[in-house]
Amino acid sequence: MKTQVSEEIKQRCEELKISDDAMVELMDLFLRELNKGLSKKDNPTADVKCFITYIKDLPNGEERGKFLALDLGGTNFRVLIVHLKGDKDFEMESKIYAVPQDLMVGGAEQLFDHIADCLANFMKDQNVYDERLSLGFTFSFPLQQLGLTKGLLVKWTKGFNVAGVTGEDVVKLLKDAIKRRGDIQIDICAILNDTTGTLMSCAWKNHNCRIGLIVGTGSNACYVEKIENIEMYEGLETNQMIINTEWGALGDNGSLEFIRTSYDRAIDEQSINRGKQIYEKMISGMYMGELVRLILLRFTKDGLLFNGMDSELLRKSQEFQTNYVSQIESDEIGNYKNCMEVIHKLGLSANFKDCANVRYICECVSTRSAHLVSAGIACLINKMNEQSVTIGVDGSVYRYHPKYHDLMVKRIRQFVRPEISFDLMLSEDGSGRGAALVAAVACREEGRISG
Ligand SMILES: Nc1ncnc2c1ncn2[C@@H]1O[C@H](COP(=O)(O)OP(=O)(O)OP(=O)(O)O)[C@@H](O)[C@H]1O
Numbered sequence: 336m337k338t339q340v341s342e343e344i345k346q347r348c349e350e351l352k353i354s355d356d357a358m359v360e361l362m363d364l365f366l367r368e369l370n371k372g373l374s375k376k377d378n379p380t381a382d383v384k385c386f387i388t389y390i391k392d393l394p395n396g397e398e399r400g401k402f403l404a405l406d407l408g409g410t411n412f413r414v415l416i417v418h419l420k421g422d423k424d425f426e427m428e429s430k431i432y433a434v435p436q437d438l439m440v441g442g443a444e445q446l447f448d449h450i451a452d453c454l455a456n457f458m459k460d461q462n463v464y465d466e467r468l469s470l471g472f473t474f475s476f477p478l479q480q481l482g483l484t485k486g487l488l489v490k491w492t493k494g495f496n497v498a499g500v501t502g503e504d505v506v507k508l509l510k511d512a513i514k515r516r517g518d519i520q521i522d523i524c525a526i527l528n529d530t531t532g533t534l535m536s537c538a539w540k541n542h543n544c545r546i547g548l549i550v551g552t553g554s555n556a557c558y559v560e561k562i563e564n565i566e567m568y569e570g571l572e573t574n575q576m577i578i579n580t581e582w583g584a585l586g587d588n589g590s591l592e593f594i595r596t597s598y599d600r601a602i603d604e605q606s607i608n609r610g611k612q613i614y615e616k617m618i619s620g621m622y623m624g625e626l627v628r629l630i631l632l633r634f635t636k637d638g639l640l641f642n643g644m645d646s647e648l649l650r651k652s653q654e655f656q657t658n659y660v661s662q663i664e665s666d667e668i669g670n671y672k673n674c675m676e677v678i679h680k681l682g683l684s685a686n687f688k689d690c691a692n693v694r695y696i697c698e699c700v701s702t703r704s705a706h707l708v709s710a711g712i713a714c715l716i717n718k719m720n721e722q723s724v725t726i727g728v729d730g731s732v733y734r735y736h737p738k739y740h741d742l743m744v745k746r747i748r749q750f751v752r753p754e755i756s757f758d759l760m761l762s763e764d765g766s767g768r769g770a771a772l773v774a775a776v777a778c779r780e781e782g783r784i785s786g
Contacts, residue, residue, distance in 0.1 A: 340695040341688065344639055348630075350596050351699040353706040357594055358750055361710040364590055366718060369580065375566045382587045386579040387568050388531050388557065389483040390773055394539040397421060398775035403458075403468050403521065404767045405450065405509075407434070408475025408529050409493050409552030409621075412450070414457040416468075417771035423540060427768060430457055443499035447512035455519050467520040469778055471770030474505055475529040475553070477581045483777055486526045492583065492612055493553045493621055524774035528579045529729065530557040532769030533762045537727025539772055541760060544725040546715055547577075547769075548759075550708055550739070551730030553612070554619040556580050558715050582711055583615030591617070598629045605652065614711075618704045620657040620732045626700050628655035631693065640689055646682035654681060660697045661736045704732070705739050709746035716751045723755070729762040 353361070371377035372385030398419050406413040415429040432453040438446050458464045476495065478486035485507075488500050500508065506526050513521055527535075534547030534557055546558045557579045562568060565576055585591065591613050602622050603609055616622045628649065635645045648654045655677075662673040671690035678685045678693065685693070716724055733739050740759060751757060762769075 340691050344692050348699045351703045353703055358710050362714040365711055365714045368585055373565050378567055382584045384581050386581060387480055388577040388579050389480055390531060390577045391573040391575055392776050394772050394776055401468060402771035402774045403470040404770035406473040406767045413767055414453055415767040416461050417768050419775055428461060429767060440496045443497055443508055446497050447508045451512040451516050458519055469522045469524045469774045471774035472523055472526045473529050473532045473770040474526055483525045484523055496607055524777040527770060527773050530555045531577050531579060533727045533729040535772045536762050536764055536769035537760050541725050543723060544727045546726040548726055548728045549730045550733040552621045554583055554615045556582050556711060583612045586613030587611055598626050601629055602626060618707050623660055623700060624655045624657035625653060627660060627697055630696050640692055641683050641685055648681045660701050663694050663697045665737045701736055702742055705742035706746050709743050713747045713750040716755060716757055724757050726759050727762050728759050
């Protein structure tokens with residue numbers, strides 16, 4: 336039997352719904368912002384910066400050799416070695432290293448020495464310590480790229496705030512750290528964003544892939560744009576280029592106020608990058624659990640949940656993890672096993688009605704996230720206007736939330752021109768292989784073979 340969600344809670348969650356009208360408004364807004372980002376005149380005032388990646392060629396399947404990749408950009412730092420053997424055949428080994436909290440907010444040298452240290456350690460593990468290898472560096476923070484191997488950090492996001500990196504060339508910082516060690520030989524062939532890595536990784540398997548999307552710690556998307564639409568590009572002749580939209584910053588100028596709630600404002604207030612990444616803060620894993628917690632706390636204080644009794648843990652910031660949202664929504668309808676478990680973990684006592692309400696709140700927050708992402712993707716698909724397009728997707732929210740994919744497909748379908756077909760493809764191997772592929776494509780162009 337399905338326990339009913341209380342009417343008052345339903346009513347108070349209405350503000351979390353993205354109506355059809357709001358979807359259209361959001362898509363129009365995003366399109367305007369994209370065009371501003373691409374335009375020379377308007378770029379300086381655009382929220383969505385549309386960074387040029389200098390990646391113009393997608394993999395053609397002929398890339399071969401051994402490549403290293405680094406993936407820094409959120410919860411985990413990974414080092415990978417990818418052996419591309421051709422015909423979609425490859426071997427990959429990777430290791431996850433922690434980035435200690437003090438390094439996330441420390442100094443540049445400490446962070447990059449740590450990265451170089453992990454790299455050397457990994458090369459020893461993989462018996463390639465003495466080899467000279469090419470490396471693709473996935474660095475998933477807003478970068479102003481000046482070339483394939485030169486990128487200046489525009490600003491830190493997602494909990495990082497390392498001094499002395501903003502405005503600096505991140506490739507040079509890594510090169511310097513490698514040089515300081517003096518024991519490993521690495522050619523850094525490319526720096527890229529995880530969206531680009533995801534797009535490249537998926538494009539290797541599916542040549543229709545033209546959009547890369549991340550819904551993980553943060554949220555971002557990239558897409559293949561025609562060169563005539565990229566006024567900002569002044570480099571060598573080419574037909575197309577991957578544009579890293581950095582869409583997380585949509586709304587930084589106040590344009591999303593029509594859908595923001597008091598909970599979103601509270602999230603922003605307590606963040607280390609206030610006023611920044613407004614769209615991302617309504618979507619991504621770093622904030623989703625906390626949004627649910629703030630709503631639960633508010634409703635409990637107002638006597639709508641848990642008999643008005645909160646708990647120390649519910650009052651504590653970050654205690655409601657985003658993966659709880661997935662767990663709670665994975666319960667079968669009418670069954671609250673996971674939900675009860677989470678509620679008990681938080682030191683609360685609940686009846687079935689509370690469980691139904693908690694689940695409903697989770698659904699509202701995760702559905703809103705999926706709909707916001709869908710507006711962005713539908714806008715990109717319509718803008719590209721190709722007959723058929725695949726979107727490569729990565730990130731734990733998309734990967735593990737039980738309904739995120741279906742919610743997106745349904746909502747995108749509603750707003751994409753009917754004659755266009757699309758599909759969402761989960762990136763199985765993460766953006767790391769994409770970084771190796773970018774390095775490989777760069778080597779292919781230069782006629783070099785690594786490993
Ligand atoms: N089962 C889950 N359901 C929903 N969200 C989850 C789940 N597991 C982890 N997350 C959230 O996903 C985020 C981590 O995403 P991911 O594993 O893709 O890492 P990431 O690579 O650091 O992210 P990004 O690509 O944005 O830098 C965290 O915010 C975490 O709370």
